[in-house]
Amino acid sequence: MRKNASQGEKEEERMGKRLAEIAQWVQGTLRGDPERCIRGVAGIEDAGEEDITFLAAPRYLSQLATSRAAAVIVPPGVSVDRDAIEVSNPYLAFARLLELFYPPEPLRPQISERAYVAPSARLGQGIVCYPFVYIDEGAEIGDGVVLYPGVFIGRGVKIGPRTVLYPNVSVYPGVRIGADVIIHSGAVIGADGFGFTRDEQGEHYRIPQVGTVQIEDRVEIGANVCIDRATLKSTIIRRGTKIDNLVHIAHNVEVGAHSLLLAQVGIAGSVRVGEGVTLAGQVGVLDHVTIGDQAVIIAQSGVAKDVPPRAVLTGSPAIDHRHWRRVQSCIPRLPDLVARLRHLEQRIAALEKGEERP
Template sequence: MQITAKEIAQILDGILEGDAEAIITHPGKIEEGGAGALTFLANPKYEPFAYTHASAALLVPADFVPAQPVAARALIRVGDVYGAVAKLLSYFDEGSDFKPSISGQAAIAETAQLGKEVSVGEFAVIEKGARIGDGVCIYPQVYIGENVEIGAGTILYPGVRILKNCSIGARCILHANVVIGSDGFGFAPNAAGQFSKIPQIGRVRIEDDVEIGANTTIDRATMGETIVRRGTKIDNLVMVAHNVEIGEDTVIAAQTGFAGSAKIGNHCRIGGQAGFVGHIKVADHSQVQAQSGVAASIKQEHSAVYGSPAIPYGDYLRAYAVFKKLPELYKKINDLEKQLKGSGKP
């Protein structure tokens, strides 16, 4: 596709400077540039590339003041660069050629209900009592268990498994090999030190507009529901245990793990490889830095924590500043001890 810088500025309600007729053919990275590329500058550390790598057009913050002439033919100023990029990537995305069709190699139970314009790929399995909404896209080798509900417009990529009685909302995206509704990790010890499996008879409920990354697992509840609420985005390789509840519009990076019955609030931001013990509550708008171990509830909204065990972010930075000086402090203490011993003072 081809579009001019002027047209891009109109789409974004941005302010155009430079060549209005510069032809844009594709989005690109600022550190690569190239003819026809539309690049963007959102992080100041990439600013040097704006002067050295030519492109057709460059998106910049509205208040950007260049230190020297930019290499792009056109400059487009916008209020929210990341938001503008998200909008443009959707514009440039030509979409999937997976047309609404049902493969003859899919196994669909007679009692399963399929809405309008549903796509079902090869070797997908839809069990009895499942209800599939309008416009759902089911890629090859997806498994949908008994009595599962899938909301309209949801996309299930290859290898997704949704086990019995679980529900997925509308406009969700589940990436390859996501598992929804596997048994929770529940075992009861006996006097002999052996473990008996506790039946996991609950389910998982995923609300509307949730995206779940590849190879993420969300266990069914022991009783009741494991819940991921509306608008939450979960990265790859995340583990959500039984009876966990994750609030609305929360973002969770890869390799994070939530132990059973943890309750995570709305609008939280959780870095990669964070860990949460069970039966705690995390307040709305909390920020948990990468590799933090959250061992106690976070009670105050808008908290930021870091470390393992996690402590307030400011406290962690101050403690770490001291930690880096420990070798030097240790040497000073040793020197002082030697001086005291040499002086004969007690």
């Protein structure tokens, strides 16, 4: 009897993957049994007898001693007591293994009857458009784009191929989004920048924000991120940058390629962030600051002036991380130092009055 597709898929899942196949997938060197069957991927402590795990660094060897994992991915030169695949970057190999064992469920191209698509909008091939999506006039949606329920696409928006917008993403008019971009739920791209001046009566006068936002290829934007449109030109997120949840990027900002912006980062207007920069959680950046390439700003720091390339800064205001550590090491000793200072002041005062011999 012919098996249906679901039965075949379940049987294939039970069969797992041969170690030789896994080694080829991660471009590693196999040390062990090429025919060993692996049925899952897990961390060192959680791995079962048919799982493969990974050793990110030699310091985790002690944890591996008690692991039940059948095989392990290791960095070069590390010997273990079981089948292993040697790779230059175990964590990257682990990520690729997750793709091998847990591929995304394929979506069937469709445009829901309950979605609104304006007559002048242009849709590519293989689009998935779920109910309650709104696509305004003049929008252009590339091949293979996925729009989940509640997505709003404003007038004249352009979205490149294979981009995914999760539920309730709002893309304001005129925004440009590249290929292979992922935007998670609740993100707002292209809202007005926060621009006001004072009028003759001293009241706040709104400055029209007539620019746009440009998101380049392979950018990922987390849930509830806000990226404001520029006043005149473009707020730009360069290729490959990854933005965590709850980040705010103000108008006229430019974020360089392959940067990382972690949760609750706030960037004020007209900031220039270089390539490969890391802004850790809750970092705040003052307007018109420039941050050099490869700089790292540690969590909860406040950046109030330009940052040179490759600098590592901490604190508020942010200072060199090594200097900050020295400052922090002094803080716990301050009460004792103050007490000693007061005692010395009292002795000096007594000496000046002639009440104590030196």
